[in-house]
Every structure is written in structure tokens, then in C-alpha cells.
Amino acid sequence: MKLPVKMTINGQKVSHEVEPRLLLVHYIREVVGLTGTHVGCDTSQCGACTILIDGQAVKACTLFAVQADGATITTIEGLAKNGELHPIQQGFWEKHGLQCGFCTPGMILAAYQMLERYPKPTEDQIRHQLEGNLCRCTGYHNIVKAIQWAAEHMAGKK
Amino acid sequence: MATVVQERLFGKAIKRREDPRFITGRGQYVDDVKLPGMTYAAFVRSPHAHARIRRIDTSGALKHPGVVAVFTGKDMAGVNSLPCGWDLRKEKNIPGVVQDLAMVPHMPLTADVARHVGDPVAVVIAESQAAAVDAVDRVKVDWEPLPSVTVTDRAARSGAPQIHTGAPGNVAFKWEIGDRSATDAAFKGAATTVKKRILNQRLVANAMEPRACIARFDTATGELTLWVTSQNPHVHRLLMCAFVLGIPEHKVRVIAPDVGGGFGSKIFLYNEEVVCSWVARQLKRPVRWTATRREAYLTDAHGRDHVTDAELALGRDGKILGLRVKTTANLGAYLSTFAPAIPTFLYGTLLNGVYTIGAIHCEVTGVFTNTTAVDAYRGAGRPEACYVLERIVEAGARALGMDVAELRKKNFIPKFSGAFQTLVAVSYDSGDYAAAFDRLLQMLNYRKFRAEQEAARKQGRLLGIGFSTYIEACSIAPSKLVGALGAGAGLYESAKVRVHPTGGVTVYTGSHSHGQGHETTFAQLVADELQIPIEQVEIVHGDTGAIPFGMGTYGSRSASVGGTAILMSLNKIKEKGKRIAAHLLEASANDIEYVNGQFQVKGVPSKAVPFGAVSLTAYVPHKYPDNLEPGLEETSFYDPSNFCFPFGAHACVVEVDRDTGAVQIQRYLAVDDVGKVINPMIVDGMVHGGIAQGVGQALCEGAVYDEGSGQLVTGSMMDYALPKADMLPLYETDRTVTPTPVNPMGIKGAGETGTIAATPTVVNAVIDALAPLGVDHIEAMPLTSERVWKAIQAAKAKR
Structure with missing residues (x-):
């Protein structure tokens, strides 16, 4: 049995028929073909698949594609606008907030919502808010710095 | 112009x-690659730690919609064992061999006996990932469960279940380095000796990208292309072609595209890429396999897992007279690609550390157990050596009543360039160990800290500081030298x-x-x-x-x-x-x-x-x-003429909650000397990440097997505690620069220093915090709040 799903991903309307058990992350990666959203675990611990659903940072492995029917989604591929990096992306580049790059899309999108909630986050707030995202390369030091950089530059723009 | x-x-x-x-x-990682006509592989794995396979019935799976084929070990006739690339045998004149390495077979799909939970016995190939996974449940394996052993220091005991017929008593090898009689004499003449059991627990690398592979066979050209999560695609190709599949190397192309971290775990040739390559040639269709994280825990080579008894002999003046080390190293169920090298030539040869030591003797027994194979994990042998040495040195200082920094300073090898011949075979390239340590003490303001600690203790607070001064051998490696030590490859x-x-x-x-x-x-x-x-x-x-x-x-x-x-x-x-x-x-x-x-x-x-x-x-x-x-x-x-030997000094300040045993890191400082640096930002980043992994081992990580069933209890990210952002501080880093004379750029190597140094640093800090309570040692890591709390209670009970 397959069910129809429709959603808007990075401004593009997509619709497919999918198995009800298909996870949203696999839908995005395998059906829609956007492979920037990564799968690092099978227990919703790592956060590599974090995306924005209707503005909320969500781990795309925690719901089925059919549950996201009608949703507006932003993945890492949709964050830069008109070829210009988002300040969070820029911050990760400036501050060496990534090494292997695998956790990075999830980190950036988790940071996106973090900075909406806490536009001027303290170091403790950043660390606490990153609880759901694992990185094995950076020891988090430069991820914290990257998010601080982004916060400063986003404050300047508002 | x-x-x-x-x-x-x-x-x-x-x-x-x-x-x-x-x-x-x-980025394009292996799992991002999609090929026309691609099939999907899913593996049938042993649910038992040790079990004989009576029969495998694949008929149900073959009837499952979407299934293309099912293969078992019996189908893979003509395919050889995965090779072990390091030999330890007397007839090869490998130094230190006491008992020859048992070269036990490791078949890509085991056909007779499964030797650890997760051991693959069959593969299902289907038109979709979902169909393959579903059909795995329809492969019926008639198992005869056998008794298992997973605990390192029980594997070689009499009565332990025998894992390989070719390795009596589950002993993989016995090896030694150093001078036994000189060491015995040093202990006889010592003013103080200390002896500690030091456990270095089993770890899982946990690269964020799980292992994956795609094999495609081109019937027109006869060329096999393998995309694989590899740190060394040529090594993968060589091992797979020459040893396992017997196909011509020039007809195989191995691509390791963007790879999401390795930390050692993606060096090795694994069952799955061999099976997928073989299947692609059989079916003439591309095959993709991507590990789930649970499969990664069960099958990625694990790291560490040593049980060590270490003894230190000291003179009245604090001089280190002798070091005696006996280690049992758990190799898991099979010999992974470089497994025998890790607890021998990458471990025993580092026990001289940065100190002038009177005599050293180290003996190592490698054992087989019903666990996932153990091989190199970031640092690979060197963190184990550093942990033993830095723990026993601090224990020695406490036994003498001498300040831990003072004892280290008394024993540093004086500044040299060119060569320092150690007592354990290797010759260091260049070093100025006191300089790095002095810089660290300066950054720390050590005297001020001790005064603050004294004040905190008066208020009942448990504040502690720990150090480690480390050496590592990297820039691996001179081919002739490693060849003489048993390596099957040039480096x-x-x-x-x-x-x-x-x-x-x-x-x-x-x-x-x-x-x-x-x-x-x-x-x-x-x-x-x-x-x-x-x-x-x-x-x-x-x-x-x-x-x-x-x-x-x-x-x-x-x-x-x-x-x-x-x-x-x-x-x-x-x-x-x-x-x-x-x-x-x-x-x-x-x-x-x-x-x-x-x-x-x-x-x-x-x-x-x-x-x-x-x-x-x-x-x-x-x-x-x-x-x-x-x-x-x-x-x-x-081909380098020698290893390079980076070194440095790390310190950590912790506060322990005396009611809960929870450890909080307040400061972490690192002074590393990796020689010349091309990009300091990148080197700093590697140091940070290494420290986090070392802290992880000290405070939260550890692969745990249930002793009765042999099940991997920490088989998912829910159960294996990886360090998170909120348990780590911003690191305070600096460098001294002592260029190596080994290569023209003076670069030593920076990828593993943090991991090597951080674990003893943090553990030493916790012990220092607990010292007023009478705790001078905790055998096992990680130092979870429960383990620390128990140590506090045990010390209280003794008083």
C-alpha cells in the first residue's frame, strides 16, 4: 500500500506515493534526492538529519514521510539564498566548525533554530542546545565559536 | 619584469x-551515490556470541517480493579469508615473539561457526533497501549456541570456551620488549615501588558516517568499481584483489569519496565490501550496502581493551628506576587487518614516554574472545601506553609524597636533537619535553592553582588537577623497519x-x-x-x-x-x-x-x-x-627514514561532586609539539577533537558486553555514551615547535596527540580531586558518576 504525500522542500513543491513506513529522512534522501541531510544513527541520537519543518528544527528520522504531508521543509541545500551563504554557514566556514562535514548540515540547522530562540546565546546555552547533535571530529570547540560568530553577524543584519 | x-x-x-x-x-559520501539498476544488500548476522551453524534455509527469503538473490558462506567457494596484514612469528625473525601469532581464518561469510554477535552468515540482495531488510528476517538459521567468553582476562583461563581450533587456549600471541633481568634488578634496588591494575576499556570509534560500500561490475570492460568508506583505497584494493577475491588489481578501481570521519575504523578490509564486490560480479548489477548504526557498533573494529598490571620502581630522590608492564590485549573474535601490531609495536615501544627510565620490561598476551575484532582506533596502542605510564607515574609520586609536576620534571629526558635511543627499540627524532611542560605550568599558573585547591578543600570541595606528558610515534613509517617488525606492507x-x-x-x-x-x-x-x-x-x-x-x-x-x-x-x-x-x-x-x-x-x-x-x-x-x-x-x-615523535603536556582541572560523584571539567589545557605546522587552524581543530575523544574515554565511553550472553549491551547511540557539547569546555591550547630532522619540512604529525594525552590527564585530575578522601586509584574507566561515587564510598568505608 502506498500513500500520496505532498510537501514544499526548499521552495519546490514535491509529491510522491510512498510506503507509510518510509521515514522522512529516507524520503528526502532517496526519493527526492537531496543527500545533504545525513543519517548517522538509528536511534535519533546523532542529529545529522536535522531539518526545518515549518520553521522548527526536527530530526528527520523521527517521523514518517506521510506525517510531513503538507509541510514546508528547509534542508541544508535550501539555506543559502541566491548563492549567498547564510551567516551560520559562513560562521562554520570562518571558525573551522567542521572537519569531516558529516554532522555539519544537522548542526547548522539546529543552530538556526537556536539563534531564533536565543539571538545572543551564552556559551552554556549553545552547548546545552546542541545536546541533540553529535560531532566526533571537532570536540565542539569550533562549533561553539561558529555559532557565536553567526549570532554576532546576524545581530548586525537585523 | x-x-x-x-x-x-x-x-x-x-x-x-x-x-x-x-x-x-x-558533499558526496558513499551512501549519496546512486547507480542505475542498483540493488541493496542486507546481512543476516549472528544473534549469538558463539554458535555453530547447523543449517541455513534461504527459501523463504528468496520468495520475498523484490529479493534478487541470497548467498551464504557456502556459496562463496573460492573466496579466501580476509587477510591479517601483520605477522608475529619467530621464523620470520620478528623481535620479541614469545609465542607465534595464530593466523586464524576470517571468512567474509562464516559457514561453520559464528564467533561474535553480528558475525555475518548470509546476505540478501533486493531491489529496495526495505525488501532486503524484510527478507533478512525470512532467512532461517538453525543455530547451536555454544558457550562464549568476552572478558579480556578470562579468555585464556582454563575451561574457557575454545574459539578457534588454530589458537589453543584462545591465545593469539605472546610478545615481549625490554630487558627483564635489568628490570628485576631495578626493582630490587628501589626505595619505593607501586603496583596498579590499570584497565583500558574497549571503545568504538563512532565516525559519524557509518561504513558503506557500492560495488559495480562493468560487463563490457570487466572492471569492478568499489565506492567504499576507506581511509586507504589502494590498501583496500590490494588486500581484496591479492588475498580475498583473487581478481586482477588493474581491473579494480576503488573510490573513497567524501568520508565522514574514520579514526582508524575505516582503515581495515571488512566482510561487507568483499561480499558486495563478489556479489556484483555474480549478479552483474550494482550492490549498495550502508551500515545502520547498530551494525556499526557490532562490526566496526573496536579499539583498546587492555588489562594491565603495571609496576614502577622509584629512587628516594624520585628518579624512575624501573617499569614493569604485563598486558592482556583482547583482539576480539578474528584478526582484523593490523590487529597484532597495535598492542605490540605501537604499544610496548612507547613505554619509555618522555622520561629517563632505568629499565623497562613489557610482556603482552593477545587473546581471542567472542567479541567484535579490535584494531587501531585513534592513537592505536600509543594511548594505551601513555595511559599506563602517566597513571603509574602519578601513583608513584603519591607513594613518595612528591608533587606530580616535580616528579615529572626530575625525570624528563633532557633536550636533544638528532636521536634519543629508548629502552624499547625506537629512537626519538627530536624533543624538548621540559619546555612544553613549563609552558603548560605557566598557562595554568600552577602554584596559584594549588593554593586555590587548598582553599577549596578547606570548604569541602573536591578540586583536582591532572597532567600527562606524552610521546607518540607517528609519520608512519619506514618500510624496512616495519617490514622487519612484521608488517605485510610498505608504509x-x-x-x-x-x-x-x-x-x-x-x-x-x-x-x-x-x-x-x-x-x-x-x-x-x-x-x-x-x-x-x-x-x-x-x-x-x-x-x-x-x-x-x-x-x-x-x-x-x-x-x-x-x-x-x-x-x-x-x-x-x-x-x-x-x-x-x-x-x-x-x-x-x-x-x-x-x-x-x-x-x-x-x-x-x-x-x-x-x-x-x-x-x-x-x-x-x-x-x-x-x-x-x-x-x-x-x-x-x-619512505621516511624514521618515525616522528610529537610530544606535549596536557592538564585538566576538574571538580567532583562529593555527593553524586559527578565530574565537571573546569579547564583543559594543552601544549603540543607537532613540529612545523602548515595550517595552525586545522591542527588546533584536530587537537580539540582528539581531546574530546580522550575525555570521552575517561568519563563516558565504553563498549560493554554482557558476560553471560555475550551480547553487546552498548550497541546503539542510546547506550554508548559519546561526549556531547555540554560536557566539554573551550580548550586552552598552545604549541612549542621542535622541528623533526626526519623530513625536510620538519613536520611531525598532529592527528592523534589529543586522544593520547587527554585520557590520563582527566583521570589523574579526578584522582587528585579525590585524594583527600584517600582514593589513590580507580582501576576502570569511564569515570561515570556511579563509579566515582562508589570509589568515594569505598574510601569512606576503609576509614
């Missing part, structure tokens, strides 16, 4: 060139530098980047040497179809070994360029020098040809020297 002097890029913290694709989601590196007609440069390196940033650091090196804009330089890695050969990335070898190979090719390019330029300038090649991106007559910048003009002439050789080949492309292989 006006020349623009380009800014030196060597040593500059430039932003990474690979980042734009990663921060926009356009040089290759680099091909291709200068294009229009002056652009492509470098094909055998090193592989899976987070290290080679596309930046190697480009810095090239741009700096040739004095051309970095935009003109491209670095290609991870493809046996493009790169002549390569031994890959591990053992902190990329910049020092891979980078030197690039430098050698650049020098050849310059030499040839001089001959071309000399012809154009009507001068002698001996009179040409390469300065600021141009070939010029020595001391006459006005008589010059720019790099681009020379490269164009090499490909349009109209006005060209006789007896010189056209083209501008050079390949070099660099």
Missing part, C-alpha cells in the same frame, strides 16, 4: 577549501604532481582526507613552494583510478609522509622547469633559480620566465632542449 611576491602560505590559518560543499549539503606515500599547459597544478596524493583538510593544507604547501596562487592548485585523493598508489591516512602520516612525497615531486618539477627555462633564456640550467613564481638567472630577476610560460613550453615544445621529454608531470614515493 615586475614580480609580485606572494605571501607565504605555509604556516597560515587559511579557511578550508573543502568547506563550501560541506556547509551547503553538496611510504606517493604523490603525482601534474602541471597543466596553462600553469594549473593538480596533485594526486595517496593520502586520504576524511576530515583532515588535505585539500587545503596540501594546496597551501604547493602554492607556497611554487609561489603561485592557491586557486591554481587542485588536490585529488581517494581514487585508485587517478592516483598511482597510496598507503592512505592513519598514524598521523598525511602531512609528514604524504606531504613530503608532494614536496619531492615539486622539486622534480622545478628541476625540469629550470632546464626548460635555461633553454628559453639561453643560459645554463645550473644558473637558473626559482624565485617568486618565476625561473630566473641567478640574482637577475629581470632575466626570467614565469612558471606558466615554462609549463606551456613543456607541452608546446617548439623551442625546447634536446634530450628532454615534453610534458611537466612528476611522481614521487617518499
